[in-house]
Amino acid sequence: MTSGAALLGTAALIAAAATVVPASADDDAAGRPTARHEANGSVRGVMDHLIELEEIGDRHGGRASGTPGYEASRDYVVKRLSRAGYRPQVQEFDFPFFQQLGPSSFEVTAPTPRTFEEGVDFSTLEYSGAGDITAPVEGVDLALVTPADSTSGCEDADFAGFTAGNIALVQRGVCTFGEKATNALEAGAVAVIVMNQGNTPERSVLLENVTLGGPVGLPVIGVSFADGQALDADGTIAHVVTDTQSEIATTWNVTAETRGSRQNVVMAGAHLDSVVGGNGINDNGSGSAALLETAEAVADMKRTPNNKVRFAWWGAEENGLLGSEHYVAEMAENQPGKFQNIALYLNFDMVGSPNYMLGVYDGNNDAFPPEESATAPEGSAAIEKMYARFFDKIGTGSVETAFSGRSDYGPFIALNVPAGGLFTGAEGVKSEEEAELFGGTAGEAYDSCYHQACDDLGNVSRAALKANTAAIMHSVTKYARSTRTVNGDRTGHEVPPAPARSKATDHHHGAPKAAR
Known part of the structure; x- marks a missing residue:
């Protein structure tokens, strides 16, 4: 001392x-x-x-x-x-x-088997739940042609007719990733795949460095726009494994x-x-x-x-x-x-x-x-x-x-x-x-x-x-x-005329995780 x-x-x-x-x-x-x-x-x-x-x-x-x-x-x-x-x-x-306790895995088992590599072909979204899920993939109000603009997963109407027990395939855009995942869970989805939006080059690549904003009760992974398009095919069955602690x-x-x-x-x-x-x-x-x-x-x-x-x-x-x-x-x-x-x-x-x-x-x-x-x-x-x-x-x-x-x-x-x-x-x-x-x-x-x-x-x-x-x-x-x-001579600081929030959304140095 x-x-x-x-x-x-x-x-x-x-x-x-x-x-x-x-x-x-x-x-x-x-x-x-x-x-x-x-x-x-x-x-x-x-x-x-x-x-x-x-x-x-x-x-x-x-x-x-x-x-x-x-x-x-x-x-x-x-x-x-x-x-x-x-x-x-x-x-x-x-x-x-x-925290992610172990590696995640993702594969398509039918109709054409394919194994995806974590960090290259898919990502585990921050606050994803844990699970080992094999189920059909079902697209939710996707917009696969320009301007690729959809409320996919943001509204109750998007899940009209959704089959409980399926994996929801949703598209980036309009609302937060957390809202899309929560809505899918409420509709009976057992996992969520979030594809990028596809309306710009930056929003077509692998969806990564994104956050759900808080814990959700099912596995959530991200893929590119092109891979999302491929997943939206009749008869697609996927196997998703996430090993996380989210609470x-x-x-x-x-x-x-x-x-x-x-x-x-x-x-x-x-x-x-x-x-x-x-x-x-x-x-x-x-x-x-x-x-x-x-x-x-x-x-x-x-x-x-x-x-x-x-x-x-x-x-x-x-x-x-x-x-x-x-x-x-x-x-x-x-x-x-x-x-x-x-x-x-x-x-x-x-x-x-x-x-x-x-x-x-x-x-x-x-x-x-x-x-x-x-x-x-x-x-x-x-x-x-x-x-x-x-x-x-x-x-x-x-x-x-x-x-x-x-x-x-x-x-x-x-x-x-x-x-x-x-x-x-x-x-x-x-x-x-x-x-x-x-x-x-x-x-x-x-x-x-x-x-x-x-x-x-x-x-x-x-x-x-x-x-x-x-x-x-x-x-x-x-x-x-x-x-x-x-x-100066005053005590403390001057109170601002109206409260305002800072730009602080994530840790100071690296880029903040995207929430939507």
Whole structure:
């Protein structure tokens, strides 16, 4: 744990964090020095937290929300916070949980046998139920000629005359995939095949990376438009096998705050969950561990911060920002005064990518096109400037990263809370300019193990962790003293004239899954 003395002022922290390495390893090819600062113990503390999270993931087969590994991760954070003197709060909520337990299979057994390959010829839709089904295939209100425009599966009338016990073949379009599957189930279907729409080249290929939005009680797979056409033949019998777990599960957010401070609240958060089947040590053990180390350091401070600092570890981020969405919605509805007291929100998601950039959220919306950017509440630009100045002072530099609303700050900015944060890159490719600035390898992913089982302790850069941990501690302690640069002399944030939803629909980095 870092002593509070190392955190009491900007000048002391910058001096402590000086000479942070601009590379993707502890020493870069040019022999430039690695990160050395008085708060170096804090980075050892971050690594200690990551070792614990790795052991939890290994013991339980991952740390995804809805699994024992996430519950153990929650308990670890609560224990550390309690030991530091906080009174952590655990917020329980339900969410739709899905994992594919084994490979799916699909074959046509008559009239002309054919075996389909998963990931090439068919896909298992997210939230598909499990089953082993052999039955006739029956088309439901299909439109197989241009413009291929149909309500297929969206209306009760589409299932008029449908034979219960058959596999429903429905076509993309008009309503959500979840609605089509639910309607088919109610009509007596035992499985659903969703074919692509066929009205554009993009909507003719294999239907994949789509979601039903929540659990359904039967197997659901996707195919291309051409394969759907072939399946809509008299006498077609298919065999569908899906091995999934699809259910409503329980998970938790964890929050803890400083005591005895003014009601102006500075929030800092990171999601604690991993994807299914992985330990998630960079995504997002890195942000969670750096935040936990910062919380422990703040607890050691000799004097009470001027502003209340509230730390948050979110559940079910990988399922669509569900933990932060739940927290924001519940507080805004049931405790609007307390929600308005939140002056700003800081987000730390993936701060240790092995081939890293030091990314700062583009709070003034000047670096990315509108389609890649959410509306940044007033004050967000000041947070971006603060981080950029800090990285310049410690000699690393930084780059802007899209303020897309697709991480846990999304629900906050949707209700006009100024926000900012740090990100070291996911599956995106590092540029030549970034390699020149930070070291590492241009043309390769920032994190080649993003959302994979190899996201383990070997998948984090200590150099990135050192720079970002210093930046996190700097920002939290700076705003604990005063948020005037972000929101002036007022308490909290300005309430927007009308609630608006953020663009956040799925995890921040990869493309969101299509729902219709």
